[in-house]
Amino acid sequence: MMEKKQIDWANIGFGYMKTDYRYVSNYKNGAWGEGGLTTDDTITMSECAGVLQYAQTVFEGLKAYTTEDGHIVMFRPDLNAARMVDSAKRLEMPPFPEERFLEAVTEVVKANAAYVPPYGSGASLYIRPYMFGTNPVIGVKPADEYQFRTFVTPVGPYFKGGAKPITIKVSDFDRAAPHGTGHIKAGLNYAMSLHAIVTAHEEGFAENMYLDAATRTKVEETGGANFIFVTKDNKVVTPKSDSILPSITRRSILHVAKEYLGLEVEEREVFFDEVKDFAECGLCGTAAVISPVGKIVDHGTEICLPSGMEEMGRVTKRLYETLTGIQMGRIEAPEGWIKVVE
Ligand code: PLP
Ligand code: COI
Numbered sequence: 001m002m003e004k005k006q007i008d009w010a011n012i013g014f015g016y017m018k019t020d021y022r023y024v025s026n027y028k029n030g031a032w033g034e035g036g037l038t039t040d041d042t043i044t045m046s047e048c049a050g051v052l053q054y055a056q057t058v059f060e061g062l063k064a065y066t067t068e069d070g071h072i073v074m075f076r077p078d079l080n081a082a083r084m085v086d087s088a089k090r091l092e093m094p095p096f097p098e099e100r101f102l103e104a105v106t107e108v109v110k111a112n113a114a115y116v117p118p119y120g121s122g123a124s125l126y127i128r129p130y131m132f133g134t135n136p137v138i139g140v141k142p143a144d145e146y147q148f149r150t151f152v153t154p155v156g157p158y159f160k161g162g163a164k165p166i167t168i169k170v171s172d173f174d175r176a177a178p179h180g181t182g183h184i185k186a187g188l189n190y191a192m193s194l195h196a197i198v199t200a201h202e203e204g205f206a207e208n209m210y211l212d213a214a215t216r217t218k219v220e221e222t223g224g225a226n227f228i229f230v231t232k233d234n235k236v237v238t239p240k241s242d243s244i245l246p247s248i249t250r251r252s253i254l255h256v257a258k259e260y261l262g263l264e265v266e267e268r269e270v271f272f273d274e275v276k277d278f279a280e281c282g283l284c285g286t287a288a289v290i291s292p293v294g295k296i297v298d299h300g301t302e303i304c305l306p307s308g309m310e311e312m313g314r315v316t317k318r319l320y321e322t323l324t325g326i327q328m329g330r331i332e333a334p335e336g337w338i339k340v341v342e
Contacts, residue, residue, distance in 0.1 A: 005114050009121035012156040014287060019152050021111035023104040026134075027094050027146040035104065035148070037111055043147070050133025050143030057187040058087035059130035061286045062248075064109045064152070064341060066119040067329030072341040074127070075327050077105055079248045084129060087184035092142035096131060102339070105129060108150045109341045115154050119328065122162070126155040126287070158224070158287040159206055163320075165294030165309050166206035166283075168222065170272070171196050174213035175220060175243075182220070182243030193223040207283065209296060211272060212241065219270045225285035226250040229270065229278040230315040232306075236263050237278070239270040249284045249323070255334065256322050263315070276303050280313030282320075290320045 007017075018041055025035025050056040060080040067073055081101035088095045096104075105127050109116065117123035129150040133143025159166055173196040176182020181189060193208070200208050207225075212218040219227055219239045226247040229237045236257040238250055257263040275281070281293040294309040295302055307313030312320060325331035329338070 002113050004118060007115075007117075007154060009117045009123045009154070010156075012123055012154060013160070014126075014155045014158045015153070017115075017153045019112045019115045019154075021108060022149060022151040023108045025096070025100070025104070025148045027148070030094075032094070032096065032100070032148070035100070037107060041151070043149075045134045045147075046136045048136035048138055050135065050137035053137055054133075054140060055186075055188045055191065056091055056093065056137075056143055057130060057132035058084060058091055058093065059128060059185055059187065060084045061185075062105070062127045063286055063327075064116055064125040064127060065328050066116055068119055069329060070119070071329065072109060072113060072116050073327075073329065074105065074109065074339045074341060076248055076252065076337050077102055077339050078336070079251075080105075080129070083185065083246065083248070084131075087186060088131065090181060090184045091186055093131060093133065093146060096148045101129060104148070104150050106339070106341055108152055112152050113342065115152065117154050123154055123156045125152050127152050155287070158285075158289075159291050163292065163312055165292040165305075165307070165312070167204070167295040167297065167309075168207045168209050168293055169200055169203065169205040170296065170298040171200070171208035171210050173208070173210075175208075175210040175223070176213065178212075178214050178243060180243060182241075183245060185245060190223070197223050205297065212243070217271055217273070219272055219275065220244050222283055225283035225288040225291070227270070228253060228282045228284055228290070228316070228319070229275070230280035230313060232277070232279045234263055234315055236265045236315070236319070237270060238265075238267050240267045241269070247285055249286060249289070252337070253284055253290070253319055253323060256319060256326070259334070260322050260331075261318055272298075278305065280307045280316045281305050282313070282316045290316060290323065292316050
């Protein structure tokens with residue numbers, strides 16, 4: 001086995017660390033080029049590139065783990081490949097073929113194996129595929145030339161304190177319009193959330209709960225994760241909406257809840273008025289994994305989840321243990337969920 005980098009794995013946060021290799025492929029004259037690995041972490045392009053003027057860019061996020069028996073694996077990368085195709089189409093970009101996406105992420109992880117955190121360290125390797133318009137665009141229209149890239153970076157917990165419950169606020173801003181782009185992973189969705197997250201942080205909150213923009217009565221998601229709730233009778237409930245990102249973690253959790261833990265699950269509209277009656281709340285996503293929410297503040301009115309501010313709720317914890325057990329090879333995965341890199 002290759003020598004690991006000297007990194008204080010247990011104490012890294014969710015940040016960028018430059019690694020040795022990244023993958024690049026360029027789209028020109030109507031076709032994706034062969035592509036390959038490079039050590040160059042910089043990009044040179046036109047000052048008028050479509051991405052710089054009109055934010056024509058989409059991305060993905062997934063993770064690689066070291067399993068208990070020493071393999072490097074990725075969790076459901078095929079779903080990221082498919083979602084990136086959906087994202088690209090919505091922004092009039094040429095989709096990067098799914099098989100090539102899988103080859104690219106596999107190659108980058110393999111080339112940076114020394115940066116994959118060891119089993120049990122609490123860290124993982126975050127994989128960031130993305131693509132953007134590179135040629136000059138000044139009238140509002142799609143670019144003709146694009147670049148697809150993938151880099152990786154070792155990461156720790158997304159929220160400081162790891163498994164400690166967080167406090168979030170109901171945002172005064174909207175994240176996604178009806179019939180807009182909330183269901184795809186476009187950079188523009190994150191650019192417009194920056195003022196909202198900076199404001200929330202200044203007020204002492206870890207994240208925003210966004211409500212549906214049309215009626216402001218239904219729970220949507222946070223800036224970087226979907227919601228899961230647990231009812232007092234142990235049902236797992238998650239919001240259904242056309243304007244939230246179809247989280248791969250959330251879809252996996254619903255399967256785990258039903259098939260591994262025998263729990264009832266409901267994917268449906270969740271009204272904000274119901275939130276006070278739930279027993280547990282968590283944020284789920286690749287970066288967030290499952291982060292427990294202890295308190296939700298709506299303009300001064302506090303909703304304190306019965307699970308409290310000290311620990312994950314009981315059901316949330318079982319979901320967390322089972323999901324991460326599958327990801328790290330302690331628990332047998334459903335067919336096709338784990339892609340072995342080496
Ligand atoms: N919602 C948003 C807005 C996100 O950025 C993410 C992160 O990818 C998620 C949800 C979680 O999705 P996934 O579980 O596929 O990482
Ligand atoms: C992810 O979970 O992969 C994301 O892209 C969320 C982002 C806020 C880091």
